[in-house]
Amino acid sequence: MRRVAGWLAAFARFWYGFIVGDDWTVAATVTVALVVTLALRVAGWPAWWLTPLVVVAVVGVSLRRAGVRR
Amino acid sequence: MTGLSSSVALVFITTFGASAVEAIEMVTIVLGVGAIRGWRSTLAGTGAGLLVLAASIVVLGLALSAIPINVLRLVVGTLLLVFGLQWYRKGIRRVAARGLAGIGEEHFEGSEHQGPGLDWTAFTLAFKGVVLEGLEIAIIVVSFGASARQLRTAVVGGAAALAAIALAGVALKGVVTSIPRSLLQLIVGTLLTTFGSFWALEGLGVEWPAGDGAILGLLALYALAAAAYVSVERRRLFGFAPGG
Numbered sequence: 339m340r341r342v343a344g345w346l347a348a349f350a351r352f353w354y355g356f357i358v359g360d361d362w363t364v365a366a367t368v369t370v371a372l373v374v375t376l377a378l379r380v381a382g383w384p385a386w387w388l389t390p391l392v393v394v395a396v397v398g399v400s401l402r403r404a405g406v407r408r
Numbered sequence: 409m410t411g412l413s414s415s416v417a418l419v420f421i422t423t424f425g426a427s428a429v430e431a432i433e434m435v436t437i438v439l440g441v442g443a444i445r446g447w448r449s450t451l452a453g454t455g456a457g458l459l460v461l462a463a464s465i466v467v468l469g470l471a472l473s474a475i476p477i478n479v480l481r482l483v484v485g486t487l488l489l490v491f492g493l494q495w496y497r498k499g500i501r502r503v504a505a506r507g508l509a510g511i512g513e514e515h516f517e518g519s520e521h522q523g524p525g526l527d528w529t530a531f532t533l534a535f536k537g538v539v540l541e542g543l544e545i546a547i548i549v550v551s552f553g554a555s556a557r558q559l560r561t562a563v564v565g566g567a568a569a570l571a572a573i574a575l576a577g578v579a580l581k582g583v584v585t586s587i588p589r590s591l592l593q594l595i596v597g598t599l600l601t602t603f604g605s606f607w608a609l610e611g612l613g614v615e616w617p618a619g620d621g622a623i624l625g626l627l628a629l630y631a632l633a634a635a636a637y638v639s640v641e642r643r644r645l646f647g648f649a650p651g652g
Contacts, residue, residue, distance in 0.1 A: 352543065356491055356544065356547070357487065357490055357491065358490070359490075359491075359494040360494075361497070364490070364493055364494075364497070365490045365493075368486075368489060368490055368493065369486075372486060372608060372609075372612065375609060375612060375614060376612045379612060379613055379614050385609070385612075385614050386609060386614050386615070386616050386617065386622070389605055389608070389609060390605055390626055390629055390630075393489070393493065393601065393605060393630070394629065394630070394633045396493075397493065397496060397497055397500070397633065397637065398633075398637065400497055401497060401500060401501065401637055401640075401641060404497075404501065405641070405644050
């Protein structure tokens with residue numbers, strides 16, 4: 339039982355590392371950007387530009403924060 | 409005519425590159441363990457790990473092929489985008505800090521197994537090295553190939569990279585550890601972020617200006633941003649920009 343729990347914990351850790359990694363704010367910001375993109379599309383506005391701009395911006399913020407932590 | 413998002417060459421290049429990034433570490437671990445603990449058990453662990461990876465690819469491939477393309481592109485695109493961004497950020501930081509340096513040799517403690525039977529330490533080290541490094545390869549290769557409707561090309565790209573790195577590791581000592589993995593990681597991170605953005609938004613029903621041609625625009629945007637961020641990071645780390 340403990341062995342199975344260990345395997346499940348390792349599996350969950352793998353997916354957390356794969357999707358979220360060392361900066362959860364990047365994954366969270368990208369998710370919010372995709373939700374807003376969908377809202378823009380549903381409202382009939384051009385929506386393609388938002389996510390790429392958010393991606394570039396959030397990487398800059400993440401790198402800066404990592405640099406400050408060093 | 410084949411669209412850019414499902415072009416055979418782009419699928420091959422991306423999956424080959426992504427697999428090569430992880431294969432460098434995988435081959436370095438296997439070579440390090442084999443040299444210290446002996447080859448029989450190391451190769452047995454490597455073979456068992458590769459079997460697990462092959463089974464994962466078949467199961468994942470069958471599962472993803474059954475999902476409608478728009479749902480698949482939204483889910484896989486988002487997954488590739490957030491994962492690609494991790495490599496993109498790590499690539500920027502490592503290229504800024506270490507330039508084109510390789511990963512260096514792995515050092516393992518211990519001595520060659522002399523007794524009868526399998527050396528479980530060597531087996532486990534090799535098995536874990538292959539499965540842990542390879543699982544990311546399997547997920548990227550299958551999800552990328554399924555979204556591009558080029559699963560076979562993606563698997564061939566991944567397998568070719570694994571074979572090439574393994575051959576280079578066996579034939580030319582020291583070559584694998586001197587491959588500029590950070591730069592490779594940044595290039596593949598840029599490609600995964602590009603395709604992830606494109607597919608995730610297509611999955612949401614967003615129309616890209618210029619259709620598949622938008623991929624080239626995204627690639628240019630992310631490549632230019634990466635170059636700018638490397639320059640900023642180098643200035644922060646060393647007080648000067650590349651060439652400065």
